[in-house]
Amino acid sequence: MVLLQDAVRTVGKGFLGSAEILKSDSQTIYERLKLPSSHAYLLVFKEYERVPWAKLELEEDAGSPQEREGPRARQQKLTQAVQHWITVHSIPLLAELDQQNVHRVLNSGARKLVVLVALSGIVAQHAHIDLQKSNPKSVALRDEVKLWAVQWRKSQHARAVDMPIDWVWTSYGLLLPRPSDDPKLSSAIIVVDPHHHRYYDRQENGVTLAFKPTSVFQTLLAIEMHKLSGKLAGTFWSRLAWFMLEPRWIMVWMAVMGLVGYWLKSSHPRRPPGSSSLSPQPAKPFLHASSSDPAPSKPPGFATVFGLNSNVALKAD
Structure with a gap:
């Protein structure tokens, strides 16, 4: 149990207060949540919800005598597992997408979905909403989406489904329809x-x-049941880079580079001492080509918003 507490304490320091971690051994909590008191748990509560948003049973698995690791290795493994779990589940109920949390939401590598709501008419200021400058209907729509997040999570609990879903909103950076008094017509x-x-x-x-909650819920259910394939995000080159840099291809590329290096070494044997592979004068065709070729043009830039290509079509219903 000491290793578990140290792992959670170490992870908590890394979040710098963005996720508050409390510890308790009260039997009342176990009884109220109907949890066996023989285990330790990590529980996530979001915005005064009485039911945990997510739950993780903590256990110090020593493994078999042949696989048993030292305390330091076990501590490191526990810390990594706890950090990954908290990173996935510690996003607020409906967070504003900004530079501070964009990596945790979109680039953490976790297998999850993100419901991204682009709202018009909301003026954000210092991590808060300026209610005087914002459209009251837009603020009400944001609060309504927050209720959808709670309803969908309850549906997942009822179906025993544990697919993490982050609900986030942003008020800038995405191409939206022309602003109107009704935020549903000018948001996406x-x-x-x-x-x-x-x-x-x-x-x-x-x-x-x-x-509409039915529209969003039916889409999430279709994705969960693998009935929707979706559309590829980003440009062709970015998608190619994502594919090539997947972990399953790393060993392949290492093997290819090793073979290329071996071929270069075997096809170009070392020259004896005193000989030179450089000619006294550079070839004229090379000089002519290098002086006449135009300067390389810069590749076209693509404006991106939090990792999504800006040419993604977003339309309101």
Whole structure:
């Protein structure tokens, strides 16, 4: 149990207060949540919800005598597991997407979905909403989406499904329809799969995602049941880079580079001492080509928003 407490304490320091971690051994908590008191748990509560948003049973598995590790290795493994779990589940109920949490939401490598709501009419200031400058209807719509997040999580609990879903909103950086008094007509909502670099802006029947709980829930359920393939995010080159840099390809590229190095070494044997492989004068065709070729042009830039290509079409229903 000491290793578990040290692992949680170490992880908590790394979040710098963005996720508050409390410790308790009260039997009342075990009884109220109907948990066996013989185990330790990590519980996530979001915004005054009485039911835990997520739960992780902690156990110090020593393994078999042949696989038993030292205290330091076990401590490191526990710390990594706890850190990954807290990173996935510690996003607020409906967080504003900004530079501080964009990595945790979209680039953490975790297998999860992100419901991204682009709201017009909201003026954010110092991590808070300026209610005087914001459209009251936009603020009310944001609060409504927060209720959808709670309803969907309750549905997951009822179906014993544990697919992590982050609900986030942003008020800038995305191409939105022309502003209007009704935020539903000038805002957009999509579902993002960061791990597979895909996004979903339509329901299973092809209708554009709308600001209705049934529209969002049916889309999430279709994704959960693998009935929607979605659309690829980013440019062709970025998708190619994502594919090539996947962990399963790292060993392949290492083997290829090793073979190339061996071929270069065997096809170009070392020259005896005193000989030179450089000619006294550079070749004229090379000089002519290097002086006449135009300067390389810069590749076209693509504006990106939190890792998503800005040419992603976002339309309101």
